[in-house]
Amino acid sequence: MENEKKIIWITGASSGIGEEMAYRWSKENCFLILSARRENELRRVQINCAHPEQCVIFPMDLANPQEVEHTADKVLSEFGSVDILVHNGGISQRSSVADTIIEVDRKIMEIDYFSSVILTKKMLPVMLAKKKGHIVVVSSIAGLFGFPMRSAYSAAKHAMHGFYETLWAENHKQGIDVTIVCPGRILTNVSLHALTKDGTPHGEMDHGQANGITAEQCAKRIVKAVKKRKKEIYIGRKEIGMVYIKRYLPYLYYKLVSTIKPT
Numbered sequence: 056m057e058n059e060k061k062i063i064w065i066t067g068a069s070s071g072i073g074e075e076m077a078y079r080w081s082k083e084n085c086f087l088i089l090s091a092r093r094e095n096e097l098r099r100v101q102i103n104c105a106h107p108e109q110c111v112i113f114p115m116d117l118a119n120p121q122e123v124e125h126t127a128d129k130v131l132s133e134f135g136s137v138d139i140l141v142h143n144g145g146i147s148q149r150s151s152v153a154d155t156i157i158e159v160d161r162k163i164m165e166i167d168y169f170s171s172v173i174l175t176k177k178m179l180p181v182m183l184a185k186k187k188g189h190i191v192v193v194s195s196i197a198g199l200f201g202f203p204m205r206s207a208y209s210a211a212k213h214a215m216h217g218f219y220e221t222l223w224a225e226n227h228k229q230g231i232d233v234t235i236v237c238p239g240r241i242l243t244n245v246s247l248h249a250l251t252k253d254g255t256p257h258g259e260m261d262h263g264q265a266n267g268i269t270a271e272q273c274a275k276r277i278v279k280a281v282k283k284r285k286k287e288i289y290i291g292r293k294e295i296g297m298v299y300i301k302r303y304l305p306y307l308y309y310k311l312v313s314t315i316k317p318t
């Protein structure tokens with residue numbers, strides 16, 4: 056991080072990876088805008104930041120496009136622009152293609168993909184006017200290959216890669232950086248809140264998350280990658296191997312993915 060105070064807007068900052076990124080960037084003396092639905096949890100994160108006085112909360116529901124647009128307008132009128140926009144807020148899935156009602160597919164796309172597009176379209180013009188800006192996208196390794204019981208989630212994360220790689224290609228010469236982050240299994244509450252076939256929460260801590268690396272370790276890697284202006288990073292343990300298997304040994308990917316027990 057350079058010496059000037061950066062304004063960083065983090066979505067999904069009320070828990071998990073977003074919360075830990077807030078702590079790390081606050082230690083680096085950045086000014087933070089924290090968003091998520093749960094205002095009390097955002098307040099808790101703000102209080103626990105190294106510099107709570109350099110931190111504001113803007114609650115919003117990413118499932119509500121009008122609310123997302125309105126919040127972006129409020130941020131713009133209060134701060135003019137942001138230096139780093141972190142699309143981290145999101146929801147996972149635990150249900151098969153055959154069982155999942157279409158409303159669940161649409162909801163996951165709205166929260167995990169379209170909300171980020173709305174925010175980006177609001178912030179990009181001011182970033183371009185300043186010839187400077189960094190968009191950080193928290194995707195997943197499920198954004199790089201399909202995975203059982205994650206159809207809409209994987210689709211939303213794949214969509215992010217297409218959109219933000221294109222955004223980079225169109226705008227990097229005008230000073231816009233993009234970092235796409237692909238975590239594997241991280242110890243957070245993501246599986247508890249994941250949607251099932253009818254939109255009810257899964258409500259369980261999955262084995263994968265329970266044995267994942269900590270959100271703190273993940274946030275540390277993300278902040279470091281942003282500083283180095285990395286384009287795409289993978290964070291996790293042996294599950295990251297599947298990224299390379301899909302890329303270099305696709306036949307093996309198809310064999311392995313078909314043996315995964317759907318949970």
Ligand SMILES: NC(=O)c1ccc[n+]([C@@H]2O[C@H](COP(=O)([O-])OP(=O)(O)OC[C@H]3O[C@@H](n4cnc5c(N)ncnc54)[C@H](OP(=O)(O)O)[C@@H]3O)[C@@H](O)[C@H]2O)c1
Pocket residue numbers: 066067068069070071072073090091092093094096115116117118142143144145146147166193194195196237238239240241242243244245246248264267270
């Ligand atoms: N943990 C993993 O293993 C893993 C792996 C790959 C990718 N990721 C990605 O990492 C990101 C962060 O997830 P996490 O693991 O830190 O899980 P988490 O602890 O459940 O955090 C999810 C965050 O997203 C927010 N959020 C969810 N639905 C929202 C909505 N409708 N409107 C506004 N905010 C909403 C939550 O806040 P509120 O509930 O307060 O709204 C929370 O702050 C997600 O994009 C996830 O897909 C996680």
